[in-house]
Amino acid sequence: DSTSPVTIVTPVIISGANYKNFVADGKSYKILNINDPGTGEITFIINKIYEYNFQDPPNPPNFPVRSEIIPEPSTNSLTKYFSIAEDLSDVAFWDAQIKEIDIVSFETNLNEDGSPSNGSHVYTETVTGIEGVQEIKNIGGIFEWATITELEDKSDGETLHEIPLGSTPVITPLGDYISGSHTGIYEIVFDTYQLSPHPDNNVEWYMGTARIKINNINEKKVLDVIDIITSGSTLTIIAVDSSFEVNQNYNPILPNYNPIVTGHVCVNFHPGYKVYFTKQPNFGQPQVLPIADQEMRQTYIAARATDSTLPEFSNLTLPVCMIALKIIKPQTPCIPTGPAFATRPDFYGKSTYTFDTEVSEDPNPPNALIFYRADERSILDKLYLHDTVLEIIENIKLLPPEQAIFINDFWKILVNVNVYTNDDLPNIGTHNIGEFKVYPSVGSSNEGTFQFPVPNNDNYTIPGTTVKPFNFSGTLVVGEINVDEKMISLKQIVKDAIAECFVPLTEEPVLYNQLKIGNQTSNAKPKIKDSNGRRLSYNADTSLYWQAPMSVKIPDVSKVRFTDYKLDGSSNSLYFYFSLELTNRMQFWQRSEIAGPIRLINSLPPEKPQIKKVTSQLANSVLNIPTAVKFEINNYLPADNVCAVKLYRTTNAVDSKSIRTMKLVNTFEQDLQANPQITFADIINNLQDDFSDLQFSPPYGDPLFYRLVALRKIKNEQGFDEYIPSEPSDIILSSVVDVLNPEAPALSYEASGIDSNNILPDVVLKWEKTAYNGKYYLYKMNSSGNWVLVDTFRTNDSHLLYEIGNLSKKDEDDNTLYYRYRV
Incomplete structure (x- = not known):
């Protein structure tokens, strides 16, 4: 895929391993030689393909015959997938023999039909061969009389059962045995036989098979033994018929199903072996535990049977793999440390919060870390009833300023379950043992007045149980309660309930040894799979593999920095964080203390007004x-x-x-x-x-x-x-409309003085604005006493001036002249 990073995989050819077959193009080639000059180029010399055919005619029964075919040269094979497998069937290529176990030979005093025999002997059966000739075969194992009882099923208290068919369907009470039901599980109690321990103290009897006569057929059915009980006076085993299947009314639904005979019958029991390996010179820590930088080490174990009298050996069994993981001692991380506020929202409305977690690398670094986050409302809803939650929120809002400054301390007391104990006596004032503490503490000059109430969510149930630890009227966090026959402190129950509110911040644990070293985290997506969904191999080059971009290992200190890039910047919630270690055995270790509360500043602009x-x-x-x-x-x-x-x-x-x-x-x-x-x-x-x-x-x-x-x-x-x-x-x-008549302007004038010719020069009329953007009409009274329009104009000026010019004071008869204007 052109979009996928190039990954180079180097096949590992183990020196001295027994490689026999080379598989390519769906065909198997025989490996004659492997050339590995150490240059990175490995040559396989192959020359034959094996195919299997069956003889004709089909009767008598055919047997496979191997034929050898010389392969044709194919250059295409060089560019395709190939595989080689190590042949583990040859004992010479195994490192050492760990243990030799004696096979116990059981004898019986019964004949095949269950009648007493003349002395003890290995159990035998008479069988008819292919050509009708009867043969006596050594079967071995325990062959004794026993009582077989089929165990009945237990009722779920809901299902109707019609047993036997045609009867009235009934519901059996919950937990009671359903009379007449069948399960295919049988309890087999031997009459007199008791199984002795194996002579080797490191070997126990384990499961096995039981051969029991089939009803109405002269054959035996093999049942799987799932339990061996030797605590009674005689041997008891529990066996399961793997071919058993019934319908709702416990009638067999498999065609031609034949059950075994129950009651008093002879049972042929072959017990299995469970072997415990102890430390030996060739089988100890140096041989099985990881060395140097190995995370795990695989050890293959197989077994074979031997007849020491001949001597003859069977083929090896299919090997089983024993995996030994690196021993990493888990430790509790320190409380996450960071600022009290997350960043302000970015363009996309997302805030971020970065914190550091100190870890210990003595005696070993952690395997993986998981980081968790919760908000305050989910914690309150877990511990309290809804009405109590609303009351708490309202009380916090009403805190006086001198108490509100300690709000962060109040939340720390709650999430870390700091309650009064006997150790706090007598300095608890009027408070009770098991109540959440106040801050500042009792006896301080400004003793705290706010206190979280004790949990009262009587709907909360401890996961995996039916136990409801909190009382409706409130439960003091003190003492222990019985949870499934185990005493657990109420303080731990409250801590666990709070921890249930936290969610992991990554899809996968952050592997410590794969963290990038630096100070800056990244919002990039983890790069752990290619475009085809295949898991990528670890590579220090982050362009090829980057398991946790949101986390880094700070240089020169044992601290891990983590950034939470998924905060909603518009949220008004308070957030809390903690971390814990995940061991290489996939076990969660103790969590750190809870850090917080972390506040968000919702600096996103509100919606524009509508x-x-x-x-x-x-x-x-x-x-x-x-x-x-x-x-x-x-x-x-x-x-x-x-x-x-x-x-x-x-x-x-x-x-x-x-x-x-x-x-x-x-x-x-x-x-x-x-x-x-x-x-x-x-x-x-x-x-x-x-x-x-x-x-x-x-x-x-x-x-x-x-x-x-x-x-x-x-x-x-x-x-x-x-x-x-x-x-x-x-x-x-x-727009607005003026519905009121404007006031009349107050008119005045100015002149530059009276000259010697009785002229009033440069006369200017003045008045103040009386209307917005008003239209003004200037009138002058004529000699006959009528008003004559002089001019009209529109203006919005505050101070209005109108130039009249020069005016005569006297007429030709030396009479005084009067000029009258109005606006």
Whole structure:
């Protein structure tokens, strides 16, 4: 696959091993010689293929005959998979003989039909050969009279059984034996025979087979013995018929099924052997335990039978593999250490948290580490009833500032189950043994007032049992209780219950010896399989193999750094972490103490305000209602912690593209300390622009562009309030109408003085703005007393000037002239 990394696999050819067959292209070649010059190129010399055919005719029974075929040269075979296997059937290639075990020869005083014989002898049976000739064969084993009883099944308390067929179906009570049922499991109690221990103290009798006569057939069926009981006065064995199968009503459903004879019958029992190997010069730690950097070592064991009188040997059995793992002493990691806050959310809304865990490499480094995380709500729900959880959360919110600063200590007391014990006496004040501790401790000048209640979740059941350790009214964490006939302390039960809330942070344990050395972790995906799903071999090159990118081994110290890249940055939860070691025997060791609480700072912007409605409010001087623009927006969830809204305005469409070019009209913020309180619900019901920021009248008739910004209130890393703005809302267009008549302007004039010719020079009329963007009409009274329009103009200037020019003070008759203007 072109997308997969190149992996080079070097076949290991063991020097001195007995290789015989070379398999390629689905054919088996005989290996004549193996050339290994040590250059990395290995040559196999092969020359024959073996095929097996059967003789004809089919009667008498055919026997396989091997024929040899000279292979044709094939260059394609050189580019395909091949395999070679070591031939372990030759004793000469085995290292040593470990032990010789005596096979016990059993004798009987019974004939084949069960009648007494003349003296003890090896048990024999008469069989009919192929040509009808009867032969006597030595069968051996124990052959004695016994009583056989088929064990009945136990009821599940739910299933109807019709036993025998045609009877009324009934349900047997739970746990009772079902009368008339069959199981194919038989208890066989010998009349007088007792099995003596094996003469070798390192050998025990183990399982075996029992041959018992089949009902109505002169044949014997072989049953598997699953238990040998020698504690009674006579031998008892439990045997299983592997061909047994029944339906719901315990009727055999296999065709031609024939059960064995039960009752008082002769049983031929061949016990098996269980051998214990002890330390020997050629079979001890140096021969079986891993050496140097080996993680494990394989030792193959096989057996063969021998007749010391001939001597003759059987073939070796198929070898079994004994695996010895490297002895690694597990140790408890130290408590994870890291900052009190996770990182702020990134663009994708994900936060991260990095912590270091100190481990011990004396006397050996750990095998693998597993890191766990839980949130505070899952822990509370595990220990307490729902109403109690809500009460705890509310009490924490109501903590006074002088107690709220110790909130982290309260949580540490809970998750690490720090309760009052007899060792704390007498310094526990009014508290009881088995209650969670307070912080600061009893007797301090600022003794803590908050205390987690004792667990009361009476629905919690210890896994794998039916035991419910917590009482509805609360259970003091003191003493022990009986759990499946084992006494366990309540403190340990609470610790285990809390540990159940934690989930592993990796799909696979982090292997210590495969960790990259460095300080920086990575958010890359683990690289342990190729594109075809095959497991990759360990390689120090992280481009080929990278088992745990999220974890590194810090140089020069025995610390492992781990980064949790999967935190939801918008969460308000508190998080806790711990680690533990997984041994090379897949056993979980004791966990570390729990670290936390770790807080997240939800600095993600809240959703932009969704404006439902915009209303223009007309002014009413009688009711004292000003001109305004009112807004209605969708409410936010309490978890969003939005506590303020900013209102921006502009009359320019281009400026409305960004709030940076808009004017901040007002900030509407909740105030829970005010009397009465101003809540966020009050804010969103009173969002309006009343133009109180303007010195003059509102911009009547102009297009008004608005945008709103919501503010999330958070506590930053230093414990101070910080406001996180949302994205601006969509642009909203509105306008306001002036429904009131403007006031008449107060008109005045200026002139530069009176010259000697009775001229009033450079006369300018002045008045102040009385309407937004108003249209002004300038009138002058003529000599007949009528008002004549001089000029009209529209302006929004605050101070208006109108130039009249030079005016004469006297007419030609030296009469005083009067000029009258109005606007």
